[in-house]
Amino acid sequence: MTPNQIGFALLYLGLFLLIGKWIRVRVKWMQNLFLPSAVIGGFLALLLGPQVLGNIMQNFTGEDSFWATGLLSQTILDVWTPLAGLMINVVFASLFLGTILPNLKKIWNIGGPQLAFGWTLGWGQYVFGLLLAILVLVPFYDMPPFIGTLIEIGFEGGHGTAAGLQGTFEDLGFTEAYDLAIGLATVGILSGVIIGIIAINWGVRRGKTKVISNVQDAPALRKAGIIEFEDRDAAAKMTVRPESIEPLSLHFAMIGLAILVGYALLQGITWLEGVLFGSEFMTYVPLFPLAMVGGILVQITAMKFDKVNILDRQMVMRIQGFALDILILSAIATVSLDVIGEYIVPFLLLATVGILWNGFGLFYLAPRMIPSYWLERGIGDFGQSMGITATGLLLMRVADPEMKSPAYEGFGYKQLIFEPFLGGGLVTALSAPLVVQLGPIPFLILAAVMLVLGLAFGLFYFGKMKS
Structure with a gap:
């Protein structure tokens, strides 16, 4: 593989991101679902690649043809x-760069309800x-027990965590x-957005929301994923002079x-x-x-030695967002449809169990665990869990x-404690190896204890704070 081939492949990524954005701007139902352009571009690349278009064209042009x-x-x-x-x-290296790390008391008071809900x-x-794996997938489909960890890895962790593992x-x-x-x-993102939008509309009609009155009243530019002219403030600050070093x-x-510090660790x-x-x-x-x-x-x-604050959080987030777009598009475009087809029943069972649990959490647990603005706050944790x-x-x-x-404030504070463990943190990364090393039962017991802990704090501590 030559440098030119690598460079051309990267240019192709940009092309599919642009096409995904163009489709998002032009197709109304995708705007209403607020689908990210990277997801649209990834699906388009998957359809136009060897697994779909290529397989179709082979029937007409042969296996050795260009098509x-x-x-x-x-x-x-x-x-x-x-x-x-x-x-x-x-x-992940960008998650906390450029942020002010608050004290634990402030995190607990503001982000505690969302932490308990997200933890649950x-x-x-x-x-x-794991219950699904132990009772169904292992005995009937001859799959390894750690397959039960894939709901959290795929849903909560997302494409990046799955790829990293x-x-x-x-x-x-x-x-x-x-x-x-x-x-x-992929199922998690799509179902999370669809169910989330439905939940917000339901909340508006039932008087569960305190901020908005109609989701469909969102400005056309916002639906298209374009920032309104009056809101186009600087996306990042110039904290150093470009003649010394480009801020980016x-x-x-x-x-x-x-990343290097993490590698050394x-x-x-x-x-x-x-x-x-x-x-x-390890x-x-x-x-x-x-x-x-x-x-x-x-x-x-x-924070200790930089007295002029050269790290700008918005600049870090732009780099993080770029990496996330590349990650999502490339992950979706290269997923093996043959593997999913081979294990279609286990795949659907895992997806269904995950969706049902998260839906139960949003509609039943969130109102009882989050003392105020439960839908506005719970919908963020639901979206992350999906x-x-x-x-x-x-x-x-x-x-x-x-x-x-x-x-937003509660969600941000929650992340400081939540992310190091779940949603791609240490527990997510170690879960599959731990199940293999210790067996599924010990990890299931640990997960059950942590679940009960989250429920207890959410239902009987934060949930009782309602006025």
């Missing part, structure tokens, strides 16, 4: 396949996923788990430093485990959760476009 791979050559797919696993390190949803995905799944001897997890992540370059370098922990215990458990752990830890350490250091943080933020933006409720 046998559709409009995407195998070289392009070879470049795209590892991108998601690389970009997830950028996403996340651990519940493990509980019901590809090597782990290979080491655990069931490579098909990667494609199933990517498929679940500086922030990219800081994110790279966070991972190598050190792996070496220490081998020396002290002679085991190799070799199953991907880099991205440690990249998040590296980001926290870099941020703490910056399809990563971006989906949660999207739904909160629909439910509370002017940020009049405590939803």
Whole structure:
């Protein structure tokens, strides 16, 4: 593979992102669903690639023809396949860079209800996923027990987490788990957005919302994913002079430093485990959760020594958003439809259990666990539990476009405690190896205890704060 081939494959990514955005602007029903352009572009690339268009054209042109791979050559797919696993390190290293880390008391008071609710949803995905695996998927479909962790990995963790665990799944001897997890992540985003929009409309009609009166009254530009002219403030601040270093370059370098710190931590922990215990458990752990830890350490250091605040959170978020777009498009475009087709019944069972649990959480648990603005706040945690943080933020933006409720602040504070563990954190990264090492029952017991803990705090502590 030559540098020119790699560069051309990356240009193709940009092309499909642009086409996805154009479709979002032109197609009304996609606007009403607020589908991200990366998801649209990813699906289009999947349809135009070898698995759909290529298979169709082979029947007419033969397996050796130009059209046998559709409009995407195998070289392009070879470049795209590892991108998601690389970009997830950028996403997680960026989570806390440029933020002010508040004290735990403020996090608890404002973000506590959403933390309890999100914690309940996340651990519940493990509980019901493992029960499904133990009772159905292992005995009837001969699948490994860790398959029960894929609901949380795919839904809560999303495409990036699933991609980051590809090597782990290979080491655990069931490579098909990667494609199933990517498929679940795709189902999670789509169903999360659809159910979320339906829930907000239902809440408006039933008087459950306190901020908006009609979702469909959103401005046309906002539906198309375009910022209104009067709201086009600077997306990032120039904290350093470009003649010394381009601000984008500086922030990219800081994110790279966070990833390197995470890599050093991972190598050190792996070496220490081998020396002290002679085991190799940490070799199953991907880099991205440690990249998040590296980001926290870099941020703490910056807060202590950087007196001129050169780190701009908005600039970091732009880099993070770029990495997330590349991640989602490449992950969807390269998912194996053959694997999903082979395991279609287990796949549908996992997806159905995850959707039902999260739906139960939103409509039944959220009103009882979140003392005020339960729909505006709960919809964000529901969106994250279905399809990563971006989906949660999207739904909160629909439910509370002017940020009049405590939803955004509570969601942000919740992330500081939630993300290091679930939704792509250490627990998510370690769950499948732990199930393999310890067996499904011990991890199921742990998940059940954590679920009960979240329910207890949500229902009997925060839920009782209602006036």
